[in-house]
Amino acid sequence: MSPAPRREARDTSLTVPPAPGGRMHGGLRLDGHKQRSTRRPLRAAGESDMYVLPLDQHVGAPATPRVRPGESVLTGQVIGEAAGAWLHSPVSGIVKAIELRPAAQHLGAPTLSVVIANDGRDRRGEYQTKRSFEQYSPRELCEHIGRGGIVGLGGGAFPAASKLLSAPIHTRRATTGDRPTWLLLNAMECEPYISCDDMLLREHARDVLLGASILMHAIGARHCTIALEDDTPQAEQAVREALAEAADERIRIVILPRRYPAGSERQLIETLFGIEVPFDGLPADVGVICQNVGTAAAAARWLRDGEPLIRRIVTVTGDGVREPADLEVLLGTPIATLIEDCGGYTPRMSRLIMGGSMMGVSLPHDALPIIKASQCIIAASSLDLQPRSAEMPCIRCGDCAQVCPARLLPQQLHWHVHMENLEAAGNLEALERHGLMDCIECGCCDYVCPSQIPLVERFREAKPALERARMQPVEAAAARARFQARNVRLARLEEEHRARLAAKRRRPGEPRSG
Numbered sequence: 001m002s003p004a005p006r007r008e009a010r011d012t013s014l015t016v017p018p019a020p021g022g023r024m025h026g027g028l029r030l031d032g033h034k035q036r037s038t039r040r041p042l043r044a045a046g047e048s049d050m051y052v053l054p055l056d057q058h059v060g061a062p063a064t065p066r067v068r069p070g071e072s073v074l075t076g077q078v079i080g081e082a083a084g085a086w087l088h089s090p091v092s093g094i095v096k097a098i099e100l101r102p103a104a105q106h107l108g109a110p111t112l113s114v115v116i117a118n119d120g121r122d123r124r125g126e127y128q129t130k131r132s133f134e135q136y137s138p139r140e141l142c143e144h145i146g147r148g149g150i151v152g153l154g155g156g157a158f159p160a161a162s163k164l165l166s167a168p169i170h171t172r173r174a175t176t177g178d179r180p181t182w183l184l185l186n187a188m189e190c191e192p193y194i195s196c197d198d199m200l201l202r203e204h205a206r207d208v209l210l211g212a213s214i215l216m217h218a219i220g221a222r223h224c225t226i227a228l229e230d231d232t233p234q235a236e237q238a239v240r241e242a243l244a245e246a247a248d249e250r251i252r253i254v255i256l257p258r259r260y261p262a263g264s265e266r267q268l269i270e271t272l273f274g275i276e277v278p279f280d281g282l283p284a285d286v287g288v289i290c291q292n293v294g295t296a297a298a299a300a301r302w303l304r305d306g307e308p309l310i311r312r313i314v315t316v317t318g319d320g321v322r323e324p325a326d327l328e329v330l331l332g333t334p335i336a337t338l339i340e341d342c343g344g345y346t347p348r349m350s351r352l353i354m355g356g357s358m359m360g361v362s363l364p365h366d367a368l369p370i371i372k373a374s375q376c377i378i379a380a381s382s383l384d385l386q387p388r389s390a391e392m393p394c395i396r397c398g399d400c401a402q403v404c405p406a407r408l409l410p411q412q413l414h415w416h417v418h419m420e421n422l423e424a425a426g427n428l429e430a431l432e433r434h435g436l437m438d439c440i441e442c443g444c445c446d447y448v449c450p451s452q453i454p455l456v457e458r459f460r461e462a463k464p465a466l467e468r469a470r471m472q473p474v475e476a477a478a479a480r481a482r483f484q485a486r487n488v489r490l491a492r493l494e495e496e497h498r499a500r501l502a503a504k505r506r507r508p509g510e511p512r513s514g
Contacts, residue, residue, distance in 0.1 A: 024268075025404075026444065027259045028260045028448075030192050036317050042200075044329075045337060047118060047330065048330075051089075053087060053113055055112050059156065061083060062111075063080030063081055067089075067114065069097050070094065071094070073089040073094070074092050074124055075089060076125060078147075079095070079116075080114065083159075084161055084162040085150065085159040088308040090330035091120075092119055093119040097115040100112060102364075103369070104354050104363060105371055133303045138169055138218050139170060145214075146160070148299070149309040149372075150302060153292045154197075154263070155359075157371075167219035171284070179286060180287060182223050182224070182273075183216050183223070183225070184283075184289065185208065185226040187226060187227060187228045187235065187292075187293045188268060189229065189263060190264075191357070193376055193378050194355075194375050195317075196294065196313040201236075202234050202238050203238075205241070207301065208297050209239075211298070211299040212226070214299045215295075215299060221289070225254055226253045226254070227263075227268060227272065228253060230255050236253070239253055256271065261440070267406075269286070273288065278438075279438045310331055311331065314375065316376075318353075320384070321343065321345060322344055322345070331370055335363070335370065335377055346379075352380070355376055356375075359443060360376070390452065391452050395450065403445065403447070410459075413439070413459060417436075428466055432469075432470075437463065441456050443456050
């Protein structure tokens, strides 16, 4: 596969310039299919009678319920508390149950959820905090963002507060090369079908810029770059107009070629700054905090209006739905409601997917609720799905290596993953050497493999074995340390016991036994 022609990034005013060529290694130029949904204006989805809110919508430990069945709740009221992201009611009504319900993030498997009956009145409590974001210290602001339930809205659902608190201003860690902290707002919707960020920028660019200022204050950043693809001209125009109005010279935009998976956090940082973030490191280690533009807009609504994260934009698209569109959706809304809002299914609908066509997951039915990580719902027909034939042996063509954005050799990884004894020492050492843990599971290798080998599936299955092998020396060292500490403690207790006995024998005036 010959590489696409190089194309320079348009914006040359960045203090840290894009890497030479302004493009990542490998990747694919895929048909976006985004015009299906973007040709209709952004609008609100219809409300539901019942909302199901899983308590584990974010990365990390699930939220703890803060309401009880039968309790009345207001729109925006806290219904679950967690270390990184609280959970709030999207409507006013009555808590009907706290019980196991099927959830999209578990592919339909049940998880503990709060079920709320909508009273249709949208009763809201008064927002108590009236402070401007500048009146918070950076740490206070991060913690307040956590109380707003804000997570990464690019699909990862990592608590925004936790990521912000990884910035050098909070950890006191030196960055590579003592780089200044830089906020990177990601609007690179490189995966086919997803257009929620494009529509957000078209309609709410000012919210994104306010959110950028808030997040910059939270991490002590002096610079912010908003990265967009070159096929979103209306979003670009809206951002440029909002920037001209804001007159904030700290915030710039850069336009990059559309190429999958250019929006992956580590690939985007490498493209823009020429820095590679190792798999066991964090972007903060090189001075970059990356957030989705939707996350920035959510932070703006929370700080300005007092609205926590109770809604998000969801792309509903695919050949299996009659009227694809981007909808503003309350969390907990059944997917079926969105399908109805978009005219229902076509006769060609064959598969329901949450996420994009490359990294999305198949859902068993449409009764599952929208969660914080729900960027896109694809009602796919056979026209949307890449046909797969029977798996054949690897022919060592090397196509997978050419498209791998992490510069791996998937054919070598496959050779060792495919061995009968995966956990043999030699195999695991080879997987470590060839960088299995650097795989971002983007699916580019799957897409081009002429032998139809499900490479990503195999790599995903092999990672836990390698992780276990890595942890064994650490766990063994910890066990040795515990054993040695126990021996030291027992020896000390024995010595103290002997000392007490000796002291008793030396006490004057005590009658001798016998």
